[in-house]
Amino acid sequence: MEWLERMNRAIDYIETNLTEKVELSEAARMACCSSYQFQRMFSFITDVTLSEYIRRRRLTLAALELQHGGAAKVIDIALKYGYESPVSFARAFNSLHGITPAMARQEGIALKAYPRLSFLITIKGAEAMNYRIETKESFEVFGIEGVFPTNGGGESVLTPAKLWEQSHANGDVKRLEARAGNLPSFVSQNLHLVHAVCSYRKTGPETFPYMLCAFKDGASNMDGYTSVNIPAHTWAIFPSEPHPWDQFGETIETLYKRFYTEWLPTAGYEQLDGIEFEMYGAKDGLNYIELWFAIRKV
Structure with a gap:
């Protein structure tokens, strides 16, 4: 189970740093592997790339802040989650949620949420694996x-x-x-x-x-x-x-x-x-x- 603990430590690091720069080498160090190996493992296990997971999580949290953040400015939320301008943030936000950041403040608006990942052992089929x-x-x-x-x-x-x-x-x-x-x-x-x-x-x-x-x-x-x-x-x-x-x-x-x-x-x-x-x-x-x-x- 040590392998699972390492992967979850890496996720802990990523989640803690979603409003900062996520250092891939540091996440890989916590998983006790190389950066390349960590990204490959992540993609094969989750069916999504590491960069896409980070993007989805940041935009999920950004949407929550827009809904519940009161008077927080869009530019401030954009900068918080690593976007250099409101334009780049709006483009990314729209590609994920299908609406603009300003529309996310409206009551009843439909948004997408990507939850935090956790690595667990699951019981799968009885198909033999030859090795x-x-x-x-x-x-x-x-x-x-x-x-x-x-x-x-x-x-x-x-x-x-x-x-x-x-x-x-x-x-x-x-x-x-x-x-x-x-x-x-x-x-x-x-x-x-x-x-x-x-x-x-x-x-x-x-x-x-x-x-x-x-x-x-x-x-x-x-x-x-x-x-x-x-x-x-x-x-x-x-x-x-x-x-x-x-x-x-x-x-x-x-x-x-x-x-x-x-x-x-x-x-x-x-x-x-x-x-x-x-x-x-x-x-x-x-x-x-x-x-x-x-x-x-x-």
Whole structure:
């Protein structure tokens, strides 16, 4: 239950600072994980991004103040909840509540309220979750690295998904595959030669690294690629069922979600700060995924 306590401490911090600047790194510290890991966990568990949760909570409290705050000025409430001008506040307020801040003062007006979150254990269905725990010695991977903002950035910002799309289109994935060498003996031989690893090094409080990677072996050609040594770890490995390509997004999202919401809170392990692998392969003529999470016993 320690995992739940940490997540609720992080929510306590966020709620206490809704009228101040919420430092993502501080919330993540209370959850005992990296900023990137905390945001991912939050999104998979709640089905809403952390930034959207904070926005909704601030606008919920702002609406309550407009209704019950007497003569408080709109500009003062806007500044209190982090908006630099009445215009930006009114735009955000209208997008959430469907009315202007001034209209919120009217008796009987309909508003939306998003309550504070609490993390609890819930009883779910009896569907089995396949996994295995393996300890592996250190190994090396190399490939095409990007450093990405933890908040996702705007539509024009490169993301891991766009890096994959771009690298397939320009032939980088095929070139990396050709230089990969052979799969090591400690991985499933159903796997392809190119995979992905993220959060394997520190890049800053608001960024994370993500690499399209191959395993290094004696036949690998690493010229021009970034290489990373992965220390010895114990890994929780979650394989997917074979699936057609059009089910890829749903399959990988379900694996991540079940890890964070079903397995991690009750397994007696905690995720080490960051390192995750997305392993891709083929099985029975269909696509196949393994997610690897570095863990330790608590």
